[in-house]
Amino acid sequence: MSDVNARISDLVTSNDVVLFMKGTPLFPQCGFSSRAIAILDHCGVAYESVDVLQDMEIRQGIKSFSDWPTIPQLYVKGEFVGGSDIMMEMFEAGELQAMLDESGVAKV
Amino acid sequence: MPMTAREIAEAITAALPGAVVELRDLAGDDDHWAATVTAPQFAGLSRVAQHKLVYAALGGRMGGVLHALQVTTVVPK
Numbered sequence: 001m002s003d004v005n006a007r008i009s010d011l012v013t014s015n016d017v018v019l020f021m022k023g024t025p026l027f028p029q030c031g032f033s034s035r036a037i038a039i040l041d042h043c044g045v046a047y048e049s050v051d052v053l054q055d056m057e058i059r060q061g062i063k064s065f066s067d068w069p070t071i072p073q074l075y076v077k078g079e080f081v082g083g084s085d086i087m088m089e090m091f092e093a094g095e096l097q098a099m100l101d102e103s104g105v106a107k108v
Numbered sequence: 109m110p111m112t113a114r115e116i117a118e119a120i121t122a123a124l125p126g127a128v129v130e131l132r133d134l135a136g137d138d139d140h141w142a143a144t145v146t147a148p149q150f151a152g153l154s155r156v157a158q159h160k161l162v163y164a165a166l167g168g169r170m171g172g173v174l175h176a177l178q179v180t181t182v183v184p185k
Contacts, residue, residue: 069168086159089180
């Protein structure tokens with residue numbers, strides 16, 4: 001496994017909820033990333049965020065890791081859930097909240 | 109060069125026969141589109157798999173030339 005894949009794998013397995021995004025939760029640098037943050041905050045779960053703008057290797061590596069072409073990317077319990085659009089679709093259908101509850105991730 | 113609405117719709121319907129594509133221009137700049145794609149091919153697929161079909165139809169332009177395409181997929185009733 002390449003170094004960047006190992007780093008990504010470690011990030012997604014050592015944190016229940018991880019959002020790879022552009023910028024930080026306080027200062028998102030892209031509309032899609034800020035929408036993803038708003039959704040996670042609304043769900044009230046604890047999450048780790050990774051600013052891909054600070055790490056070009058991860059910015060590219062995450063796209064092949066999940067075979068998904070865009071950022072942000074959400075992982076729950078090591079599983080790729082989707083990008084901002086899918087998070088929104090799931091959130092509007094109540095599926096995201098249900099999935100987070102079922103996986104027993106920590107609430108804030 | 110960003111894709112025009114027509115190019116986006118044509119690329120998707122070519123790859124997903126029977127698909128219906130509704131496009132909304134989010135910013136009036138031919139670069140920020142919201143696409144709602146209803147296609148029989150989505151039946152039984154996860155949301156991620158459905159979106160990947162749309163991205164594949166756009167031939168790897170997602171995240172590149174197509175900077176910001178918002179995709180919603182719908183399975184026909």
